[in-house]
Amino acid sequence: MMVPQSPTATQRPDAFMRARGRAMNPRVQNWQGLRVWVIGASTGIGAETARLLLAKGARVALSARNTAALEDVAGGNTQALVLPLDITVHAEVAAAHERLLSAWQGVDLVLIVAGAYVEMRADHLDMKVIDKILDVNLRGAFHCLETVLPTLIAQGQGGIGIVSSVAGLSGLPKALVYGPTKAALINLCESLYFDLSPRGLGIYLINPGFVETPATAGNTFAMPGLISAERAAAEILSGIERGRFHIHFPKRFTNWLRFARLLPYRWYFSLIHKVTGL
Numbered sequence: 001m002m003v004p005q006s007p008t009a010t011q012r013p014d015a016f017m018r019a020r021g022r023a024m025n026p027r028v029q030n031w032q033g034l035r036v037w038v039i040g041a042s043t044g045i046g047a048e049t050a051r052l053l054l055a056k057g058a059r060v061a062l063s064a065r066n067t068a069a070l071e072d073v074a075g076g077n078t079q080a081l082v083l084p085l086d087i088t089v090h091a092e093v094a095a096a097h098e099r100l101l102s103a104w105q106g107v108d109l110v111l112i113v114a115g116a117y118v119e120m121r122a123d124h125l126d127m128k129v130i131d132k133i134l135d136v137n138l139r140g141a142f143h144c145l146e147t148v149l150p151t152l153i154a155q156g157q158g159g160i161g162i163v164s165s166v167a168g169l170s171g172l173p174k175a176l177v178y179g180p181t182k183a184a185l186i187n188l189c190e191s192l193y194f195d196l197s198p199r200g201l202g203i204y205l206i207n208p209g210f211v212e213t214p215a216t217a218g219n220t221f222a223m224p225g226l227i228s229a230e231r232a233a234a235e236i237l238s239g240i241e242r243g244r245f246h247i248h249f250p251k252r253f254t255n256w257l258r259f260a261r262l263l264p265y266r267w268y269f270s271l272i273h274k275v276t277g278l
Ligand SMILES: NC(=O)c1ccc[n+]([C@@H]2O[C@H](COP(=O)([O-])OP(=O)(O)OC[C@H]3O[C@@H](n4cnc5c(N)ncnc54)[C@H](OP(=O)(O)O)[C@@H]3O)[C@@H](O)[C@H]2O)c1
Pocket: 039, 040, 041, 042, 043, 044, 045, 046, 047, 063, 064, 065, 066, 067, 069, 085, 086, 087, 088, 113, 114, 115, 116, 117, 136, 163, 164, 165, 166, 207, 208, 209, 210, 211, 212, 213, 214, 215, 216
């Protein structure tokens, strides 16, 4: 495996600013030339984040299964590198990482955005769907971490952002499988912070509320605080620029849920039932 020495020849020494003040993570002040790998960049939040990064002058590697959609997001930009992969196949993630290192000799920021969402309730458990969600959301994240962490640790500079969800903050109706995978990602980011922060590496926990994307297009229930994927992308990059650990949005919705989860269970269940009717 190709692991770059620290620091790499093409690495911008000023790419990340040290954590300072309220910042728990390194801050990005200038995206120009930064090497960012967006995994899950073909549609929705990942696609808009990749587009915004390209617009800000970053070099962006775009990964997901749908190559044509990735090419479309890349839009012929010479700063873009299309690296198709299936996140559930470790060998494909590792091969894409090798290609990325050959092209860039290192990576500054890895954003794990890929995710699968399917509603599920206790009377309709389906092992095929359960395995798929666990594979994409959880095992997929570990495939990426196992692949990129040696590179980031050897560089001694850079960061990882993992897109979880506010559905991982506490149990919600219809999120019987999706919710636990997202709760695990929140726990994973918290655990990673202990290992990565002392090494000067950033770990950004990203918890969106409802975002208008293909994943939510089929939702039949009301989605309070729904925002566009463009707005979600701007929130993610702004959170990283400020060196936040917990990047959550839109605040009017996510803060409400963060408060609700602090309530005693009796009140929590009653409140969520009242609000959702479920
Ligand atoms: N939308 C929301 O309201 C919301 C709220 C909270 C959190 N999130 C999270 O945000 C992330 C992005 O979701 P989204 O709403 O933007 O959904 P989306 O438009 O469906 O995007 C999902 C992305 O994941 C990729 N993906 C799925 N399975 C994959 C696989 N096996 N290998 C590689 N890539 C795979 C898809 O690409 P391919 O199909 O081309 O592989 C696509 O790029 C997810 O982690 C989701 O859980 C979304």
